[in-house]
Amino acid sequence: MTMTRQPASQESAAIPDALAVDGVSVRLGGREVLQDVRFSIKPGEFVGLIGSNGAGKTTLLRVILGLLPASSGKVTVSAAGVGYVPQKIQLDPDMPLRARDLVGLGLDGQRYGIPFPSRARRKLVDEMLRAVDAEHIAVARVGNLSGGEQQRILIAHALISRPGLLLLDEPLANLDIASEQEVVALLGRIAREQRIAVLISAHEMNPLLPVMDRIVYMAHGRAASGPTDEVVTGERLSELYGHHVDVIHVHGRVLVVAGRGEGLDIPIEHSGAHADGA
């Protein structure tokens, strides 16, 4: 991963970006998976990386993490350390690992040798478990936890090393509405209180609207970024998709709908029950 320091952008020279993605393109098997993606995140900012399946969200996160090389462009991570919550992990219930063990591995999972139990380490793990409201499941097997509980433990795993940047890949997928709201509120609180820059991918923007400072909207490997209400407009998204889409506001929720009314309306992004039967 490129870890060079970059001169801060003109608009706010005082605060350096936690993350700057500068014209990143990725070609995989002759196909342009990412095309000139550019955006930046300041410390403490909460940014939603929104797009349907196949838009390039996971690829972008993998490039930022250094798991995949960019064909061109540059990723600059200035934050001290990156925390990562991968897409749904298949954790076998047979895997002998308690929630607190997985959180502890976030602290020293890369170290060699047998770990010696220390009071300081125990305390850190306890604090982190408390921060994600998971004290009551501390000694449960990770594989036996529900989807929402596993997400909270993985978030604690990613945060215990105090990173400046937290990347989450679809952490809301497969969660019921209650756990979804819990996880979003938790992430919003952590970003604010600990001034951690958060980049969270999701195929649905509505659950994130209450906490999202800015949006990176992706379609066909291209991205539009900025304040949510500036990006999520019919004009900007039509340009991004390359065909006409409408942005409809219903009861404080946002629907992005393709088509002009002639023929079928194809909902590109819909918000669960509200979009059904459109």
Next chain:
Amino acid sequence: MTAVGHLLQAIIEPGFFTSAPVHVALLAGGVVALVSGIVGTFTVMRGQSYAGHALGDLSATGGAASFLAGISPLWGFAGTSVVAAGVMDMIGVRRPRGRDLATGIVRGAGLGLAALFLYWDATRTSTTGAPITILFGSIFTIGSSMIPAIAVLSIVAVGIVAVLYRPLLLSSVSTDLAVVRGVPVRIAGALCLAAIALAVSLSAITIGAILSTALLVGPAAAALRLTSRPGLVLIWSALIGIAATWIGVLLAYDSYYWPPARQGWPVSFFVVVLIMLFYLLAQVVGGRIGRDSRNEERACSQAS
């Protein structure tokens, strides 16, 4: 004499504790079970039981060749299984299916060679017992001169997984998480496979190449039922393996006077059966202990 004393005397045949082959069998068998129990825990956690099984089978090839060459089968077992682990690691281990295919292909080829060597062993040399010794082990014929070699290979195998304890644990949860934290997953995976190869070669000399997986996977599988703490799983797994081996040696010693042949039953038979019994026992006990409050909560909410 007390009742317990009489009982012990009935179970333990006279001469058990004074027989030199029994001493070597208990020592070597105990060490090998310890190594298999520890390395086996990682094998099971990483979902590499099939690879372990294949490495056990492949070690038979080297064991059979070593008889022809007139060297100790331990070197044959260890040599081929470590080389096979290297080959398996090199050809596609990225994806589970690719891994299983690569394993299966290497295993098939190796067993073919083993068949050839065993045939030569049985026909060309006078050691007609060679196939049995290689495939099903011969714990009572381990010479005390083998002890240092067993010790060295054991230390290497346990050393690898001890050093890589946390990185291996993390990469069993998610390879991506491990890579992001700076774990060299490729090298760690290759070294772990080498440790598995050493563990199965060691159990090949006690309970045989074919049955070595039982000692690798069985105690670890039982231990997983008993506790959720990774460190304790290692200890339980080692203890179960050692118990199965020692009781197996004792029963085999006793069986000298048993029908039909009054020649003694093979140790491997007892060890494998005991591992199975321990596994079933752990299922029953673990079914009660392992089910934490969360599961019961969920079971209740599902029932309602």
